[in-house]
Amino acid sequence: MGWAWLTLALAALPAIFGVVNLLLLPRLRAPAGGSPGRLVSILIPARDEAGNIAACLEAALSSRGVEVEVVVMDDGSRDGTAAIVAGLATADPRIRLLQAPPLPAGWTGKVHACARLAEAARGTHLLFIDADVRLAPEAAAAMADHAVARGIAMLSGVPRQLMGSLGEALTVPAINLLLLGYLPAGGRAFTRRADLAAACGQLILCDRATYEAVGGHGAVREVLHDGLALARRFRAEGHRTEVVDGAPLATCRMYGGFGEAWAGFVKNAREGMATPLGLPIWTVLLSGAHLWPWALLPAPPAIAAILLMLALRAAITWRAREPWWTVPLHPLTVLVALAIQWTALGMWAIGRPAGWKGRAYPATKAA
Structure with a gap:
């Protein structure tokens, strides 16, 4: 019975954090009169995104309430990405297509492309999105207005995650579970601590002047998880960052199945939980509660812990607008998340590089 009470205590921790974070998570509204005098540069790094880029651009160009430009950096695509963008650019002068220069030593591909995009941008605000993100029409205006009104230098949110396979359902929901259930303050701007910063690299808006002052992506050139690293950089330099409710702002289908999802999360895990000191603690916290x-x-305390965790997962699923059918899979989702983290740590231990879209990155995570 003692172990059962321990599991209930471990379940209570994310339940408390989750309730507070869900209540405090801001839901943005577009400014009633628009945002005159602002230009939001929507910046899209694209490598082998022929299946995504047209829909991404169509959504970005449908932005209203603020003036936008859309800049795409073709990062050595081996498919028709560049040709699709070039064709659309002939019909809309707001689109610009750039070609990424060769990847310098010490940089990761997406971070390098984002840095070059920022240099080419003309906007007062830089909105970095992935090619699989579809912006809502009011997203750019709402994010820029919230950032200016609250004095926030970097704003991020987790887009509504679309899932079309069992493999995605076993992996993707862990993002919001960890953010809302295990991060004190949930990335809100009222805390300035860099170690409590958070961001989702799929959707990031930066004040241009502050971005340049902190060194931009050049200051985090070696990372794979650029959103988290940027948020920590901004806070370390004394600037405010915030995570908001991203579900009304954008949608995203990150991966096409379990294989892609596994590789993608393993790639990023080494800059998050998968550290020699941190992962054993995370394993106790997650396995103990879930x-x-x-x-x-x-045992009654175990039943109470299960009900508590399923209620938390249901509340996060509702707020994040994720598919309801993923909730009963919750224990398996946590099990897969831990397997991904331990796999990533094992790869680091043997020096095996992480690979993504034809590039390999050395295992540099050491703490």
Whole structure:
């Protein structure tokens, strides 16, 4: 019975954080009169995105309430990405297509492309999105207005995650679970601590002047998880960052199945939980709250822990607008998340590089 009470205590921690974070998570509204005098540069790094880029551009160009430009950096694509963008640019002068220069030593591909995009941008605000993101029409205006009104230098949100396969359902929901259930303050701007910063690299808006002052992507050139690294950089330099409700702002289908999702999350894990000191603690926290109770049934505290965790997952799923059918898979989602983290740590231990879209990056995570 003692172990069952421990699982209930471990379940109570994310439940408390989750309730507070869900209540405090800002939902943005577009300014009633628009945002005259502002130009939001929507910046899209693209490598082998022929299946995504046209829909991404169409959504970005549908932005209203603020003037936008859309700049695409073709980063050595081996498909028809560049040709698609070039064709659309002939019909809309707001689109610009750039070609990324060769990747310098010490840089990761997306970070380098984002840095070059920022240099070419003309806007007062830089809105970095991935090619698989579809912006809502009011997203750019709402984000820029919120940032200016609250004095926030960097704003981010997790887009509504679309999932079309079991493999995605077993991996993608862990993003919002960890952000809302385990991060004190949930990335809100009222805390300035760099170690409590958070961001989603799929959707990031930066004040241009502040971005340049902190060194931009050039200051985090070696990372793969650019959103988190940028948020920590901004806060370390004394600037405010905030995570807002991203579900009304954009949608994204990150991966096409389990294989892609596994590779993508393993790539980023080494800059998050997958550290020699941190991962054992995370394993106790996550398995104790979400997995152990099932082994301790029918003890009443274990039942209470299970109900608490399923209620938390249901609340996060509702707020994030994720598919309801993923909720019963919750224990498996946590199990897969831990397997991804331990795999990433094992790859670091043996010096195996992380690969993504034809590039390999050395295992540099050491703490």
